[in-house]
Amino acid sequence: MTSCQCQGIEDLFNDKTARRELKRYRRKGSSGLTKHLIAFLEEQGVEGRSLLDIGGGIGAIQHELAERGAASVTNVDASSSYLAACRDEAVQRGYAERASYQHGDFTALADEVEAADMVTLDRVLCCYDDVDALVSKSAAKARIWYAVIYPRTDWWMQLIKPIPNIFAWITRSSMRFFLHSTDHVDSLIRAAGLHIVHQEKRNVWQLVIYAR
Numbered sequence: 001m002t003s004c005q006c007q008g009i010e011d012l013f014n015d016k017t018a019r020r021e022l023k024r025y026r027r028k029g030s031s032g033l034t035k036h037l038i039a040f041l042e043e044q045g046v047e048g049r050s051l052l053d054i055g056g057g058i059g060a061i062q063h064e065l066a067e068r069g070a071a072s073v074t075n076v077d078a079s080s081s082y083l084a085a086c087r088d089e090a091v092q093r094g095y096a097e098r099a100s101y102q103h104g105d106f107t108a109l110a111d112e113v114e115a116a117d118m119v120t121l122d123r124v125l126c127c128y129d130d131v132d133a134l135v136s137k138s139a140a141k142a143r144i145w146y147a148v149i150y151p152r153t154d155w156w157m158q159l160i161k162p163i164p165n166i167f168a169w170i171t172r173s174s175m176r177f178f179l180h181s182t183d184h185v186d187s188l189i190r191a192a193g194l195h196i197v198h199q200e201k202r203n204v205w206q207l208v209i210y211a212r
């Protein structure tokens with residue numbers, strides 16, 4: 001990640017956004033494909049398993065899987081505000097001793113991050129330029145399940161693709177959004193020895209779950 005993109009992430013995913021998202025999450029819980037991702041993993045059985053949530057934000061996946069008995073949860077996130085909000089919520093929910101946090105770009109930290117039974121990236125690929133590094137290094141960490149939610153790439157997505165970056169340009173944010181090819185992302189994950197077990201689409205997003 002360029003230092004510019006890193007700064008863009010800290011600026012966009014700041015204290016104010018983190019507080020707002022946590023408040024909404026406390027009121028409504030997880031939603032959309034995130035809810036389906038959690039339900040899928042729960043059905044497989046999370047008791048005693050470890051979770052690595054990359055770009056985990058305020059931590060919806062971590063909170064819910066920890067409450068369903070995950071042995072440990074780790075959040076590696078480039079936003080210090082999101083990590084702080086996530087940690088506060090883990091304390092509130094009483095599972096902080098099973099949680100750990102690493103701040104920074106996952107691709108730079110990957111060698112220091114332990115493998116986990118379940119690896120999740122919920123709406124993270126679209127914030128990151130070097131998709132090869134992010135996907136290959138994260139997929140290599142998945143012992144059993146690898147779940148990713150990222151923008152679908154149907155033809156009509158090409159039409160709306162510039163909108164987030166026009167907005168970023170207007171607000172003078174150095175943050176950029178990326179629409180990575182589904183075929184390319186899928187080929188990187190398969191190259192890591194994983195295969196698809198579940199796939200669904202909703203609005204602009206797709207959830208794809210792989211198993212080893």
Ligand SMILES: C[S@@+](CC[C@H](N)C(=O)[O-])C[C@H]1O[C@@H](n2cnc3c(N)ncnc32)[C@H](O)[C@@H]1O
Binds near residue numbers: 107124127
């Ligand atoms: C759109 S938010 C999604 C947060 C959360 N996963 C969710 O779905 O609510 C994207 C998150 O990915 C993080 N992120 C983006 N690229 C990253 C990277 N290379 N390493 C670690 N975190 C990253 C951002 O800091 C941010 O918290």
